[in-house]
Amino acid sequence: MNDISREPQGIGSVPELAVSQWFNTETPFTLAGLLGRPVLIHAFQMLCPGCVAHGTPQAERAHRLFRNTDLQVIGVHTVFEHHAAMTPVSLEAFIHEYRLTFPIGVDQPGAKSPMPVSMERFQMRGTPTSILIGRDGTIRHHGFGQEEDMALGAMISSALSEARPTTISA
Amino acid sequence: MNDISREPQGIGSVPELAVSQWFNTETPFTLAGLLGRPVLIHAFQMLCPGCVAHGTPQAERAHRLFRNTDLQVIGVHTVFEHHAAMTPVSLEAFIHEYRLTFPIGVDQPGAKSPMPVSMERFQMRGTPTSILIGRDGTIRHHGFGQEEDMALGAMISSALSEARPTTISA
Amino acid sequence: MNDISREPQGIGSVPELAVSQWFNTETPFTLAGLLGRPVLIHAFQMLCPGCVAHGTPQAERAHRLFRNTDLQVIGVHTVFEHHAAMTPVSLEAFIHEYRLTFPIGVDQPGAKSPMPVSMERFQMRGTPTSILIGRDGTIRHHGFGQEEDMALGAMISSALSEARPTTISA
Amino acid sequence: MNDISREPQGIGSVPELAVSQWFNTETPFTLAGLLGRPVLIHAFQMLCPGCVAHGTPQAERAHRLFRNTDLQVIGVHTVFEHHAAMTPVSLEAFIHEYRLTFPIGVDQPGAKSPMPVSMERFQMRGTPTSILIGRDGTIRHHGFGQEEDMALGAMISSALSEARPTTISA
Numbered sequence: 001m002n003d004i005s006r007e008p009q010g011i012g013s014v015p016e017l018a019v020s021q022w023f024n025t026e027t028p029f030t031l032a033g034l035l036g037r038p039v040l041i042h043a044f045q046m047l048c049p050g051c052v053a054h055g056t057p058q059a060e061r062a063h064r065l066f067r068n069t070d071l072q073v074i075g076v077h078t079v080f081e082h083h084a085a086m087t088p089v090s091l092e093a094f095i096h097e098y099r100l101t102f103p104i105g106v107d108q109p110g111a112k113s114p115m116p117v118s119m120e121r122f123q124m125r126g127t128p129t130s131i132l133i134g135r136d137g138t139i140r141h142h143g144f145g146q147e148e149d150m151a152l153g154a155m156i157s158s159a160l161s162e163a164r165p166t167t168i169s170a
Numbered sequence: 171m172n173d174i175s176r177e178p179q180g181i182g183s184v185p186e187l188a189v190s191q192w193f194n195t196e197t198p199f200t201l202a203g204l205l206g207r208p209v210l211i212h213a214f215q216m217l218c219p220g221c222v223a224h225g226t227p228q229a230e231r232a233h234r235l236f237r238n239t240d241l242q243v244i245g246v247h248t249v250f251e252h253h254a255a256m257t258p259v260s261l262e263a264f265i266h267e268y269r270l271t272f273p274i275g276v277d278q279p280g281a282k283s284p285m286p287v288s289m290e291r292f293q294m295r296g297t298p299t300s301i302l303i304g305r306d307g308t309i310r311h312h313g314f315g316q317e318e319d320m321a322l323g324a325m326i327s328s329a330l331s332e333a334r335p336t337t338i339s340a
Numbered sequence: 341m342n343d344i345s346r347e348p349q350g351i352g353s354v355p356e357l358a359v360s361q362w363f364n365t366e367t368p369f370t371l372a373g374l375l376g377r378p379v380l381i382h383a384f385q386m387l388c389p390g391c392v393a394h395g396t397p398q399a400e401r402a403h404r405l406f407r408n409t410d411l412q413v414i415g416v417h418t419v420f421e422h423h424a425a426m427t428p429v430s431l432e433a434f435i436h437e438y439r440l441t442f443p444i445g446v447d448q449p450g451a452k453s454p455m456p457v458s459m460e461r462f463q464m465r466g467t468p469t470s471i472l473i474g475r476d477g478t479i480r481h482h483g484f485g486q487e488e489d490m491a492l493g494a495m496i497s498s499a500l501s502e503a504r505p506t507t508i509s510a
Numbered sequence: 511m512n513d514i515s516r517e518p519q520g521i522g523s524v525p526e527l528a529v530s531q532w533f534n535t536e537t538p539f540t541l542a543g544l545l546g547r548p549v550l551i552h553a554f555q556m557l558c559p560g561c562v563a564h565g566t567p568q569a570e571r572a573h574r575l576f577r578n579t580d581l582q583v584i585g586v587h588t589v590f591e592h593h594a595a596m597t598p599v600s601l602e603a604f605i606h607e608y609r610l611t612f613p614i615g616v617d618q619p620g621a622k623s624p625m626p627v628s629m630e631r632f633q634m635r636g637t638p639t640s641i642l643i644g645r646d647g648t649i650r651h652h653g654f655g656q657e658e659d660m661a662l663g664a665m666i667s668s669a670l671s672e673a674r675p676t677t678i679s680a
Contacts, residue, residue, distance in 0.1 A: 047607045065320055085603030093595030097557045150235055153323030161331045217437045255433030263425030267387045493663030501671045
């Protein structure tokens with residue numbers, strides 16, 4: 001019971017992110033704070049070839065394409081293997097070299113598991129994982145592996161077009 | 171005046187297609203008949219490298235991705251150069267070899283111009299051209315050249331989410 | 341017997357090309373006339389997707405890369421299906437639109453078979469086919485389908501480095 | 511003078527590699543020990559996007575394509591920026607994740623310069639750099655940036671076809 005209560009409460013069915021360090025943003029993000037806006041989470045590892053070739057450039061494209069909307073793209077560096085190889089120092093150079101501009105959080109290492117905390121909470125199967133959260137704080141899409149750009153664009157657009165829930169109080 | 175009156179009336183600001191022959195459909199399409207549904211027009215030439223490499227496969231992807239919606243994807247073979255090289259006989263083989271499954275109409279040859287009739291009516295600048303028409307029969311997007319999949323997916327999704335105009339009477 | 345004797349004699353084990361029309365060259369080529377030089381034959385059809393995406397651009401790259409050697413790249417348009425769709429008129433537009441600069445011959449239509457004459461003589465299985473002929477007029481490589489650029493570059497270089505046979509008399 | 515004399519002597523005009531740690535090989539390589547065989551050196555950094563997308567996969571292709579020849583492909587991890595981000599620990603995970611099978615040496619860090627020793631000796635301009643060394647120990651190609659597969663295949667083949675110098679004594 002305590003264990004659970006110590007976890008920050010997510011929004012509806014969505015758990016909260018656990019991030020130990022942020023890049024590309026001066027203020028940390030929480031999903032609770034983003035309630036009312038669609039959020040695209042791109043979970044990746046910097047040494048995951050499928051992330052580098054497809055997922056991460058796709059997240060950057062989404063960040064740029066929807067920059068005039070209230071979509072928030074968030075990268076989460078979910079290291080579940082080769083932990084010593086993918087430290088925040090290495091990630092920072094990766095972000096610089098690949099010219100990534102969207103906010104990226106380092107997933108908080110797991111206490112007893114190689115899997116980090118956010119990855120565990122969202123029950124991700126691996127990297128890359130794309131999660132789209134609607135304005136009402138519910139998960140609209142939770143996909144593992146390569147996503148088609150056209151399908152992702154359609155899902156994001158659909159999430160953007162939804163009315164902001166009236167039950168949200170700021 | 172007469173010249174204009176002889177042209178079939180389009181819907182709102184959208185002119186009508188002029189198609190001499192259809193492939194991949196048993197019944198011809200008209201934009202008037204599609205009023206109330208979003209329509210994606212992919213104008214191409216079978217010997218246009220940018221169409222073959224990008225535009226035409228993209229139209230096929232849109233056709234497949236949105237097959238459970240009421241979007242209608244329509245290809246228009248708008249031959250404005252090398253007319254003898256891109257006859258309907260050649261187009262038919264092209265459609266077969268590239269495994270295209272969306273309906274494709276042959277744009278009606280122009281009487282006095284190398285530019286075919288639909289291409290002229292829509293004032294296209296070349297191929298490939300993508301035109302997205304909303305449920306209300308107005309043009310939402312009219313783009314020449316390569317389109318990003320993510321942006322096109324978002325535009326289609328947005329057009330799909332619009333309410334069917336109440337002024338449409340069947 | 342007569343049938344065979346009527347065929348032009350090839351060089352060693354290599355049959356002769358049968359070409360009804362040439363593009364990108366003012367003088368026709370024969371393999372007999374090219375004896376002593378390495379020859380890369382790229383057999384293709386203009387409506388074969390694998391040719392357009394891979395084989396034909398690769399032949400163009402070989403033509404450009406080895407332009408200062410005595411390698412001769414020759415395209416052969418070996419139409420064995422959709423004959424009415426891939427006439428020389430269509431081929432000419434294809435060559436223009438895809439900016440092909442290497443010499444291309446139209447394979448002579450077969451008298452009784454849908455397969456054209458050169459294709460039959462070289463016992464090709466389909467398109468694209470790459471055939472590399474050495475300075476001594478023997479076949480060094482006969483491959484169907486996609487070739488790796490690096491392997492093709494190595495084979496061509498190897499053929500170029502061979503000594504010109506002393507038995508050749510001009 | 512002393513500075514120069516302290517450097518291990520290269521072969522002819524080629525300096526020696528300075529490697530602090532090897533991966534994918536049980537015994538270290540020296541260029542002196544490889545004299546008589548062609549050597550392809552692929553200098554890269556694991557966080558260099560052009561290396562990851564083009565150069566490193568190309569080196570792997572060369573390693574596989576020429577595996578039955580006496581070509582030796584050697585990777586050199588020439589870290590000249592973000593040193594803390596690209597340690598051998600990170601490199602090892604990179605090699606594992608990208609399924610690289612050719613021998614890779616860690617370039618020895620420079621004493622006073624951010625540029626590592628081998629990189630300095632070979633006067634490389636950046637990464638990726640491809641260096642092809644002939645059987646006689648002279649440099650045949652020294653290229654910075656993206657190489658065409660076909661050209662590289664031809665250069666390697668040409669180096670392989672050269673006679674082993676008679677002056678080499680084992």
